[in-house]
Amino acid sequence: MEHTEELGVMAGILIPLALFAMIFGIVYLSKRERMAMIERGMDPRRYKQEQVSNISSLKWGFLLMGAGFGLFLSFFFSQFVFSHLDESDNAALHFSLIALCGGCGLFISHVIERNEAAQKEENEKRNNPE
Secondary structure, eight states: OOOOOHHHHHHHHHHHHHHHHHHHHHHHHHHHHHHHHHHHHHHHHGEEEEOOOOHHHHHEEEEEEEEHHHHHHHHHIIISSSTSSSSGGGGHHHHHHHHHHHHHHHHHHHEEEEHHHHHHHHHHHHOOOO
């Protein structure tokens, strides 16, 4: 355990360097992609990603609500159902319930998105009969 102070110093140096390298790489590659599109005669503005929509907000909302509900359930189970176990034994319960409920939230978001897309398509067919 005599190397923990050295590891702390190394982490303090390596983490900011890795973060800088990641940001630099993302910016460099996006600029390079843009230049390649211009060289091939394509318009880069045409392929811009769309702005964040309400669907994305819905997805994140359900994910975070599910994760929060999973955290609440894991706390409830660890306090009242599995109270005879140590707190360190409940770590798997915490992570699994957070992931499970977060996944359920994403599934609910997917079902809502699919129903909304089907309803939108049906409305378009109804408004534009061919």
